[in-house]
Amino acid sequence: MRADIVDKVRAAGVVGAGGAGFPSHIKLQFEVTRVLANGASCEPLLAGDPYIMAHQTDRVLSGLLAVMDCTEAPGGTVCLKSKHAQSVAALEEKISANGYTGRIDVFELDDFYPAGDEFILVNEVMGKIVPEGGIPLNVQVVVSNVESLLNISRAMDGHPVTDRYVTVCGEVNQPIVCKVPIGMPVRAAIELAGGPKISDYGIVMGGPMMGRVLQNDSEPVVKTTSGILVLPSNHNVIRGKNRSLDQMRLIAKSACTQCSRCTELCPRYLIGHSLEPHRIMRHLAYTPGMAGEILEDALICCECGVCEKFACPMMLSPREINAAVKRKLLSEGVKREPSREVYQVSRFFNTRKIPLKRLMERLDVSTYDTHPPFYEDEIHIRQVSIPLQQHLGKPAEPVVQVGDKLKKGDLIGEIPKGALGARMHASIDGTVTSVGDHIIITQV
Structure with missing residues (x-):
């Protein structure tokens, strides 16, 4: 059974939809004690996961069961915030009606950030601490985003990953949650939301905390795109993400007071890891x-x-400084070994959780927290640009040529032999007009 499930997930190109895009078929090859379905909807403003849990409940539970069967986990837990009452009710009803009680349960989280971080989630639900530089598998747990589970369920029926649920909000005329073809340009998603309300704006792909500022609106939606935020170009979220490393170092030298608040509120530090951002800033x-x-x-x-x-x-x-340092060290092949064997959660952990409402006020995005509706109309798109690198590992290798006629779901990119990677598939019917090392373009 395991080999069959792994093969189907691999063939469908399923990756982690809530994070860096780790190929899902890899983590299914291990035995664990529990599978956590991550529906915590970690970032402010993003509403795709709650929508999926409320309206694709059977698929989420089916995907969770497939992962449990594959990993031989005796139990599974759907983790979401108590405030998503519609999703909680839908899940509990389906669990009871389908006879999953005792095998699958629901864990309700408080509305704090970052509840959806998988290290924090494992600690909240299981009382276990994932070691420094480790992954949940180190404590015999698999964490999978609910959209990944939906895609795994579809993979069991032979359907590859061709679409993505995305929240489009901010300075748009009609904030929405929409299901769009992978490779669709960001500007087309913004148009589905009625277009921007202002002329001078920036775009963040992802959430306001961890997302990145786009240089143009032609960038494509990918398998890990959870949100598209349209914000004024001078908004603090935009400004903070546009500084160079040299600028950040200079500002730190002149303004950092070494108060250590960055360390005291760091979620990794609070679960016992030896990360102290204020010391990195000082250095x-x-x-x-x-x-x-x-x-x-x-x-x-x-x-x-x-x-x-x-x-x-x-x-x-x-955060931006750590990210820049991390990129440099990884490019140099530097690996960090765990600095301790025993981890102790801080006694201040619960009192230092960041309430989401306070965080949104600090970010100045509370006005955009509108619980957007789902976009029900059919989406017509004439061109998609599908990157061959939408996941951790090696880029997919093209298996199509210019002029090839494709149907939605056809394979266009294969995992390089012996490498970590994920397959890519056509997201619309059309003709291949360009094949490069990094991207494939298809037009209707």
């Missing part, structure tokens, strides 16, 4: 170059953004 501010053992701690940063968007009274950027 970079006063040490030339990018060397020093302390910098390796950036490799265990989850880049949640609590340090810079909520904790820092001087509005500095520990």
Whole structure:
């Protein structure tokens, strides 16, 4: 049974929909004690996961059961916030009606950030601490986003990943949750939401905490795109993500007071990891170059953004600095070994959880928290640009040529032999007009 499920998930190109895009078929090859369905909807404003849990409940539970069967887990837990009452009710009803009680349960989380971080989720639900630099498999747990589970359920029926649920909100005329073809340009998704309400705006792909600012609106929706936020170009979320590393170091040197609030509120530090952002800030501010053992701690940063968007009274950027340091170290092949064997959750953990409403006020995005409806109309798109790298690992290798006629779901990119990767599939019917090393373009 395991081999069959793994093969189907691999063939469908399923990746982690809620994070970095880890190929799902890899984590299914291990035995675990429990599978956690992550529906915590971690980032502010994003509403795709609650919609999926409320309206695709059978698919989510079917995908969860497939993962449980594959990993031989005796139990599974759907994790979501209590505030999503419609989703909680739908899940509990289906669990009872389908006879899953005793095998699958629901765990309700408080409305805090980052509840959806898988390390925090494992600690909340299981009382276990994932080690530094580790993954939930290290404590015999698999965590899978609810959209990934939906895609796994569809994979069992032979359907590849061709679409993505996306929240489009902010300065748009009609905020929406929509299901769009992978490869559709961001501007087309914004048009589905009635277009921008303002002329001078920036676009964040993802959420306001961990998302990235786009350089143009032609970038495509990919398998890991959870949100498209349209914000004024001078909004603090946009400004904070546009600073260079040199600018951030200079500002840190002149303004960082070493108050250590970034460390005291860091979710990783609070579960016992030896990450202390204020020490990294101090080192970079006063040490030339990018060397020093302390910098390796950036490799265990989850880049949640609590340090810079909520904790820092001087509005500095520990998260962006950690991300830049991490990219440099990873490019150099640096690996950080765990610095401790025993982990102890801080006694302040519960009192230092960040209430989501307070976080949205600090971000100045509360006005956009509108619980958007689902876009029901049929979506017509004439061109998609599908990147061959939408996941951790190696890019997919093209298996099509210019001029090939495709049907939605046809294979266009294969995993390189012996490599970590994920397959890519056509998201619309059409003709291949361009094949490159990094992207395939199809037009109707």
